[in-house]
Amino acid sequence: MRPRGILRLMDPSGSTVRRAGEPRGLEAALLEHAHRFEATFGRADRLRLFFAPGRVNLMGAHLDYNGGPVMPLAIDRGTFLAVRRRPDRRLRMRSTLDPRELVLDLGEVVPPRAGRWFDYPAGVLRELLAAGGEGPGIDVLFGGNLPIGAGLSSSASICVGTAFALDSVWELSLSPEARVEAALAAERGYVGVRCGIMDPFAVGLAREGHVLWLDCKDRSTRHIPLDSGAVRVAVADTGVRRELAWGAFNQRVAEARAAFEALARHVPGAVCLRDIPLATLERHAQELDPVVARRAEHVLREVQRTFEARDALLAGDLCAFGRRMLEAHRSLRDLYEVSVAELDALVEAAEAEQGVLGARLTGAGFGGCVAMLLSSAAPEGTLERIAGLFARRFGASPAIEVFGGDPGPREVVLA
Numbered sequence: 001m002r003p004r005g006i007l008r009l010m011d012p013s014g015s016t017v018r019r020a021g022e023p024r025g026l027e028a029a030l031l032e033h034a035h036r037f038e039a040t041f042g043r044a045d046r047l048r049l050f051f052a053p054g055r056v057n058l059m060g061a062h063l064d065y066n067g068g069p070v071m072p073l074a075i076d077r078g079t080f081l082a083v084r085r086r087p088d089r090r091l092r093m094r095s096t097l098d099p100r101e102l103v104l105d106l107g108e109v110v111p112p113r114a115g116r117w118f119d120y121p122a123g124v125l126r127e128l129l130a131a132g133g134e135g136p137g138i139d140v141l142f143g144g145n146l147p148i149g150a151g152l153s154s155s156a157s158i159c160v161g162t163a164f165a166l167d168s169v170w171e172l173s174l175s176p177e178a179r180v181e182a183a184l185a186a187e188r189g190y191v192g193v194r195c196g197i198m199d200p201f202a203v204g205l206a207r208e209g210h211v212l213w214l215d216c217k218d219r220s221t222r223h224i225p226l227d228s229g230a231v232r233v234a235v236a237d238t239g240v241r242r243e244l245a246w247g248a249f250n251q252r253v254a255e256a257r258a259a260f261e262a263l264a265r266h267v268p269g270a271v272c273l274r275d276i277p278l279a280t281l282e283r284h285a286q287e288l289d290p291v292v293a294r295r296a297e298h299v300l301r302e303v304q305r306t307f308e309a310r311d312a313l314l315a316g317d318l319c320a321f322g323r324r325m326l327e328a329h330r331s332l333r334d335l336y337e338v339s340v341a342e343l344d345a346l347v348e349a350a351e352a353e354q355g356v357l358g359a360r361l362t363g364a365g366f367g368g369c370v371a372m373l374l375s376s377a378a379p380e381g382t383l384e385r386i387a388g389l390f391a392r393r394f395g396a397s398p399a400i401e402v403f404g405g406d407p408g409p410r411e412v413v414l415a
């Protein structure tokens with residue numbers, strides 16, 4: 001039975017978006033989230049519910065900060081936000097995952113980052129206020145169904161979701177691109193992560209049934225259909241979380257930068273590593289530190305592979321697309337050195353299955369998840385066999401799930 005307060009707030013009046021056919025699973029999860037809001041903040045009239053997806057990246061690994069192309073897909077797991085306007089200027093942000101809350105007055109300056117979960121939404125809030133955005137106080141409860149720190153972009157999901165919800169509740173009329181920029185600025189300028197641009201774009205500009213093609217040099221985008229009748233995307237989580245992953249990530253950023261600086265001398269007009277021809281690297285590799293040369297080789301070959309993968313997808317050749325994913329994984333393992341034994345084992349087990357067209361680590365690496373392109377003709381038991389092999393070797397089963405695509409951040413009005 002739904003509590004009465006919740007039933008009233010499900011009245012669609014005052015809502016901006018009504019998506020017919022919202023998956024029941026998401027509706028049920030958001031209804032549960034609305035209950036939690038009431039348990040946290042008290043009974044709520046006119047509560048509004050928002051969802052922002054996470055993403056898997058299918059091709060273009062570690063290319064965004066090197067100016068290359070990437071091919072992410074938004075997934076139907078992400079961040080839930082329940083938002084209620086307040087009669088005053090106070091803002092309260094709480095989470096279902098962490099008891100620490102952010103409370104502030106909207107007339108005050110947003111305090112410096114605190115090293116807590118709420119740095120992400122606070123950073124977005126700061127960006128929107130700095131751009132002249134304003135509105136009444138609000139209570140917000142964050143939650144979701146996306147594993148945190150698993151390489152599925154939980155941070156971009158929370159940032160873009162916050163930008164979307166504040167934009168809607170304060171009626172700021174921001175463009176999707178402006179919300180993406182606010183999310184990116186929050187992560188880089190406030191939280192202090194040297195992340196590339198892919199994740200907020202993947203979340204903020206998603207289109208259902210499509211992979212996003214994003215050229216990170218000029219930020220041009222294109223949506224390419226992924227035939228959901230022919231393939232599905234399965235995500236296998238190793239459960240490995242490396243505490244120092246951001247340190248190792250920043251090291252890769254610095255190594256790629258060093259490669260660019262050394263090679264750019266030979267290529268007039270080059271503005272990022274992606275602009276260096278592979279032949280230039282081959283000619284001058286001995287001038288580079290061997291580690292830096294390996295990083296550069298991954299980047300330049302991955303750029304080529306990603307263009308090939310795009311052409312394969314446009315031509316409907318999903319087997320060729322899958323082969324590029326497998327090649328990408330090998331390069332991430334041997335040249336970029338961001339894989340771990342658990343990720344390699346999942347990719348190997350997947351590759352041995354005739355129903356899996358491609359598999360590779362997704363996200364930054366050092367743990368987290370493998371994305372698999374699964375043929376819809378895959379024989380029964382394919383994912384179970386992969387999980388079984390992994391469990392025999394590592395003593396624990398990985399969580400493997402088939403994820404649907406997602407149309408991007410939105411308000412959800414429950415029926």
Ligand code: GLA
Nearest residue numbers: 061062195196197198363364
């Ligand atoms: C992390 C970063 C992204 C991107 C990937 C690697 O997810 O947040 O910007 O660099 O790693 O492709």
